[in-house]
Amino acid sequence: MIFDDCRKLMNRSHHNSRHIGMNALKKRGRSHRSASFSFGKPLQTTHAVFAADCVDLLRRLPNESVQLIVCDPPYNIAAADWDSYPDYVSWAIDWLVESKRVLATSGSLVVFGGIQYQGEAGSGDLLSLLHEIRSRRLFNLVNLIIWNYPNGMGAQRFFANRHEEVAWFAKSSEYFFDLDAVREPFDAATKQAYLKDKRLRPESIEKGKNPTNVWRMNRLNGNSKERVGHPTQKPREIVAKLVKALSFDGSLVLDFFAGSGVTSRVCVELGRHSISTDIDPEVTSFFSKQMTDYTYPDGTCDFKVLGEHDFQHHPVFTSGSQPSGAT
Numbered sequence: 001m002i003f004d005d006c007r008k009l010m011n012r013s014h015h016n017s018r019h020i021g022m023n024a025l026k027k028r029g030r031s032h033r034s035a036s037f038s039f040g041k042p043l044q045t046t047h048a049v050f051a052a053d054c055v056d057l058l059r060r061l062p063n064e065s066v067q068l069i070v071c072d073p074p075y076n077i078a079a080a081d082w083d084s085y086p087d088y089v090s091w092a093i094d095w096l097v098e099s100k101r102v103l104a105t106s107g108s109l110v111v112f113g114g115i116q117y118q119g120e121a122g123s124g125d126l127l128s129l130l131h132e133i134r135s136r137r138l139f140n141l142v143n144l145i146i147w148n149y150p151n152g153m154g155a156q157r158f159f160a161n162r163h164e165e166v167a168w169f170a171k172s173s174e175y176f177f178d179l180d181a182v183r184e185p186f187d188a189a190t191k192q193a194y195l196k197d198k199r200l201r202p203e204s205i206e207k208g209k210n211p212t213n214v215w216r217m218n219r220l221n222g223n224s225k226e227r228v229g230h231p232t233q234k235p236r237e238i239v240a241k242l243v244k245a246l247s248f249d250g251s252l253v254l255d256f257f258a259g260s261g262v263t264s265r266v267c268v269e270l271g272r273h274s275i276s277t278d279i280d281p282e283v284t285s286f287f288s289k290q291m292t293d294y295t296y297p298d299g300t301c302d303f304k305v306l307g308e309h310d311f312q313h314h315p316v317f318t319s320g321s322q323p324s325g326a327t
């Protein structure tokens with residue numbers, strides 16, 4: 001998409017996405033507007049993929065250097081050896097506070113999780129994080145997205161679970177949101193009826209509808225072609241929807257619980273820079289597998305991949321800000 005078209009889309013997006021939350025912000029004397037962004041696909045994007053502890057990695061990043069953090073933390077239900085923290089909430093506060101520091105004013109943090117694991121999740125889960133974030137006023141909750149998956153396990157003693165949550169937090173009221181990038185087409189009958197309605201603008205009908213905060217998408221089946229071997233790998237489709245709506249061409253997306261490297265795979269295709277790290281060194285081989293079927297679809301740009309040894313050449317370090325603790 002060329003620079004000017006993209007800017008027009010952003011402006012219209014903001015106009016159309018005003019809703020009750022925005023009105024509430026206005027009443028409190030704050031308006032939702034985007035900061036100035038530079039749009040246009042870069043010629044090349046850069047992706048760093050390597051093993052690191054989440055907090056160690058965050059402490060290396062400059063202030064306000066990241067547009068979007070895709071965060072799929074351990075669920076704390078002992079589903080794997082990385083999935084159990086004796087004091088989950090205290091541990092999470094460390095990466096949440098650092099996440100806020102590295103996010104741009106226009107930036108967002110999306111946190112995957114479930115709220116159905118109360119018994120198993122002893123020392124904390126997404127529900128505890130939501131509570132902590134709200135009570136410490138760390139971020140503003142914009143949406144709790146319900147990921148409704150039709151494929152799941154059966155159950156006898158309760159209703160079979162068919163959803164997971166994705167909490168979308170903004171750093172400030174000036175968060176970036178490109179609704180037009182993720183609108184859904186109206187079905188043929190609705191579209192025909194709307195086009196006959198003189199009160200509605202045909203351009204708006206053509207653009208499609210707001211996808212709402214309930215997203216129906218399959219989880220990856222065991223034999224899915226996308227699978228690279230990580231036990232809790234998320235589908236590209238859901239990560240792509242978040243990246244399209246909450247980041248822009250050439251901006252930086254960070255995933256410090258990267259697992260299978262799916263976020264960087266999506267960013268390669270969508271023309272964003274990325275950093276994907278995980279405590280498990282297998283993240284690099286998982287990412288290589290993610291890229292084996294990559295065919296440079298039309299309109300995509302070139303990309304390069306960095307490891308830890310050449311991480312200092314990543315564009316995150318050219319923003320001019322300093323990492324925390326730097327003098």
Ligand SMILES: C[S@@+](CC[C@H](N)C(=O)[O-])C[C@H]1O[C@@H](n2cnc3c(N)ncnc32)[C@H](O)[C@@H]1O
Binds near residue numbers: 073259262280
């Ligand atoms: C739920 S999985 C993420 C899956 C990923 N979103 C995907 O789609 O492939 C959580 C990941 O957090 C990683 N992890 C656990 N503790 C960590 C830590 N302290 N620092 C960095 N990564 C950690 C685990 O190795 C695991 O891969």
